[in-house]
Amino acid sequence: MKNKGFLLAVLIGLIFVLVACGEDASSEQWDEIQEAGEIVVGTSGTLYPASFYPEGSEELTGYDVEIIREIANRLDLDISFEAMGVDTMLSSLKNGRVDLIINDMEVTDERKEQFSFSDPYKYSYTTMIVREEDHSGIETLEDLEGKKAGGGATTVFSQIAEHYGAEVVTYGNATNDTYLRDVDNGRTDTVINDYYLQSLALKAFTEFDIVLHPDIKFHPTEQAIVMPKGSETLTTKINETLAEMREDGTLTELSEQFFGADASQKPEEDIEEIEGLDL
Structure with a gap:
């Protein structure tokens, strides 16, 4: 019985250590972003009207782009965009080339096993x-x-x-x-x-x-910002900012600017669910 009690105490101690390590890593990630004063964002630049270059312009814009610009501004961060194909975005997030992805990325169960997601913005x-x-x-x-x-x-x-x-x-x-x-x-x-x-x-x-x-x-579908798995601090900061933007009407304003409708709210149409597809 004593051995069982000892093993249980060791197991509980390990759990607390792992949780603490996870919290430290999450805080360290946010501290590094703040120290750099910049957040690096992966997006395509070819997905109109979410992320695109207007004809004759070298200035990236779009619903997703302006959302993350506003988030960075409210978090007092500069922003750097990395344009890339959708097929390389998630691998670039895993290898640390970018801090997050915003590119009309759908939240799925499979992706949630590998990445952290913000609250939906669309x-x-x-x-x-x-x-x-x-x-x-x-x-x-x-x-x-x-x-x-x-x-x-x-x-x-x-x-x-x-x-x-x-x-x-x-x-x-x-x-x-x-x-x-x-x-x-x-x-x-x-x-x-x-x-x-x-x-x-x-x-x-x-x-x-x-x-x-x-x-x-x-x-x-629900679209959200994608971050590395375990990015609790960054996710919290972004979710708090998204909530402010929803409350003050910024999300609605940006959506109507780029879509001509409020995509920040759930549609009322009767939409068919697909059965038997594990996404």
């Missing part, structure tokens, strides 16, 4: 861009089988396409016009992506004979 759902004349032969999600879907190799949207039997045609850090042109010319059949992003992309590139599918709305 709520949306998923849609498909298809050819206007025949909806690319797609009238239900099951019709994706055998179709070609343009997208990034590691995105949730590509996982959805593969789940329904589509072939994913992958791109590097391509701009929206590349994806849309390929649906128009038949190289691909669809682009599966966020409703707000797709709606505005279509408005920006009216030369293509493509539309949002009128009948298919699925997979409700």
